[in-house]
Amino acid sequence: MDRHFFDELNSLKQELLNMGSLVEEMVSIAVRALVEHDVNLLETIRQNEARVNRLQVDIDEYCLKLIALHQPAASDLRFLLGISKINAELERVGDHTVNICKGISVVLEKEQVKPFIDMPKMVEIVSSMFKESLHAFVILDVDKARMILLRDDQVDQLRYKIIQELIELMKKEPEKVETAVSLILTANSFEKIADHATNIAEVVIFVAQGKDVRHHFEDPLL
Amino acid sequence: MEGDYKFRINNLNVFWGKAQALRSISIDIPANRILGIIGPSGSGKTVFLRSLNRMNDLVPEISVEGRILLDGEDIYHPDVDPVKLRKRVGMVFALPVPLPASIYDNIVFSPSLFRIRDRKKLNHLVETSLTSAFLWDEVKDRLKTSALRLSGGQQQRLCLARVLAMEPEVILLDEPCSGLDPISTAAIEDALGILKKNFTIILVTNNTKQAARVADNTAFFLMSEMIEYGATEQIFTMPRDKRTNDYVTGRFG
Ligand SMILES: Nc1ncnc2c1ncn2[C@@H]1O[C@H](COP(=O)(O)OP(=O)(O)OP(=O)(O)O)[C@@H](O)[C@H]1O
Numbered sequence: 001m002d003r004h005f006f007d008e009l010n011s012l013k014q015e016l017l018n019m020g021s022l023v024e025e026m027v028s029i030a031v032r033a034l035v036e037h038d039v040n041l042l043e044t045i046r047q048n049e050a051r052v053n054r055l056q057v058d059i060d061e062y063c064l065k066l067i068a069l070h071q072p073a074a075s076d077l078r079f080l081l082g083i084s085k086i087n088a089e090l091e092r093v094g095d096h097t098v099n100i101c102k103g104i105s106v107v108l109e110k111e112q113v114k115p116f117i118d119m120p121k122m123v124e125i126v127s128s129m130f131k132e133s134l135h136a137f138v139i140l141d142v143d144k145a146r147m148i149l150l151r152d153d154q155v156d157q158l159r160y161k162i163i164q165e166l167i168e169l170m171k172k173e174p175e176k177v178e179t180a181v182s183l184i185l186t187a188n189s190f191e192k193i194a195d196h197a198t199n200i201a202e203v204v205i206f207v208a209q210g211k212d213v214r215h216h217f218e219d220p221l222l
Numbered sequence: 223m224e225g226d227y228k229f230r231i232n233n234l235n236v237f238w239g240k241a242q243a244l245r246s247i248s249i250d251i252p253a254n255r256i257l258g259i260i261g262p263s264g265s266g267k268t269v270f271l272r273s274l275n276r277m278n279d280l281v282p283e284i285s286v287e288g289r290i291l292l293d294g295e296d297i298y299h300p301d302v303d304p305v306k307l308r309k310r311v312g313m314v315f316a317l318p319v320p321l322p323a324s325i326y327d328n329i330v331f332s333p334s335l336f337r338i339r340d341r342k343k344l345n346h347l348v349e350t351s352l353t354s355a356f357l358w359d360e361v362k363d364r365l366k367t368s369a370l371r372l373s374g375g376q377q378q379r380l381c382l383a384r385v386l387a388m389e390p391e392v393i394l395l396d397e398p399c400s401g402l403d404p405i406s407t408a409a410i411e412d413a414l415g416i417l418k419k420n421f422t423i424i425l426v427t428n429n430t431k432q433a434a435r436v437a438d439n440t441a442f443f444l445m446s447e448m449i450e451y452g453a454t455e456q457i458f459t460m461p462r463d464k465r466t467n468d469y470v471t472g473r474f475g
């Protein structure tokens with residue numbers, strides 16, 4: 001096969017990483033909105049979303065073209081499938097950040113909310129999982145990917161605690177129901193981002209080793 | 223499980239003069255399957271194929287060590303008649319080499335059919351072998367015309383029909399599609415897919431994608447060794463050996 005194809009694979013990867021940086025920026029804007037109540041970047045996040053949507057289509061078309069023209073095998077084939085899967089995950093993450101920002105700006109119009117201890121903690125874990133998942137893909141690092149899979153439970157637990165806290169708040173101060181519901185949705189969105197990071201990590205393992213570790217079908221001894 | 227394997231090959235070493243052309247090859251080849259053999263030029267694919275019907279015997283410089291069992295019987299045993307063996311294990315070559323005779327005669331002139339005199343039987347054999355080689359419909363109205371007037375792809379299918387007329391058990395093919403266009407190639411590949419119900423097929427190909435399309439199992443040869451052997455699906459999605467991955471992704475050399 002020609003050099004040309006390998007160059008194409010590299011530029012495809014580069015394009016996915018460009019999309020990854022845009023989404024990473026969106027995640028940090030969502031974090032700032034939640035933790036620092038800074039919603040001035042709503043416009044940026046909208047612009048990024050539009051670019052991400054365009055990139056998603058471009059990247060899928062690029063994958064399709066390379067598969068059709070070069071009929072790749074083995075590691076190249078896994079790589080292309082991996083790109084296409086991560087592409088979809090990134091777009092979903094972007095959507096969640098938009099929802100988070102919208103939700104928070106609505107809440108902030110009404111009142112100042114006190115920060116919940118567990119919320120910033122969870123958000124920090126989620127955004128680091130997301131960053132790490134992209135980094136694991138850049139260098140196809142299976143160990144790093146496995147570490148991400150292990151952190152998913154922690155996020156689930158924190159989300160559960162946050163929701164319990166918010167339920168208590170609603171009971172004590174019923175006038176804050178709207179705020180509390182909005183924050184529950186926000187917590188859910190962050191938890192979804194962690195799921196997408198986990199999916200990306202699973203893709204990394206698949207691309208690197210050809211093992212499908214989704215849904216814990218894998219042999220735990222492997 | 224003896225019956226499930228057509229060939230069982232243990233520690234095959236082949237020397238070409240002093241040079242080693244094959245190094246300790248051990249492989250069990252399942253019956254009624256297509257085995258694809260891939261590997262770069264000079265890796266030993268043809269030498270391997272020719273060991274399976276003792277065509278290497280015809281080259282004085284070649285010596286063969288190790289054991290090759292066909293249906294459990296050692297094909298290099300002194301009692302084995304190589305001519306009979308080659309009837310059981312037929313071979314189709316890279317370049318189609320039809321005889322300068324009619325399509326019909328190309329099939330009935332096969333040495334092993336020499337003694338058949340019964341016209342009806344011969345007609346039947348011509349029709350069935352051409353049908354099995356997916357050529358009958360294209361040539362049935364011109365069986366008496368010269369085989370040399372067929373297209374390259376048709377000639378190759380005619381050569382396949384000649385081998386089929388000998389009613390072999392195993393068909394060896396050495397790059398049978400190397401000079402063929404995609405449509406003729408597809409015709410051969412389709413034929414192989416049907417023929418494997420009745421034959422064991424071993425296909426050497428320089429085109430890894432062809433092995434991926436048609437072979438049930440694939441063996442990768444490199445520098446006289448068999449590096450990896452497995453289900454085709456595994457070889458082309460997650461090869462175990464890095465050299466296999468490099469070869470099937472075109473990263474070699
Ligand atoms: N005529 C010959 N004289 C001496 N050595 C030979 C000859 N033909 C082949 N060999 C040796 O046998 C080795 C294997 O050759 P073989 O023909 O099996 O390769 P191959 O895998 O079929 O290659 P190709 O894809 O080019 O047909 C070669 O590396 C070469 O050293």
Ligand SMILES: [Mg+2]
Pocket residue numbers: 267268269396
């Ligand atoms: Mg050869």
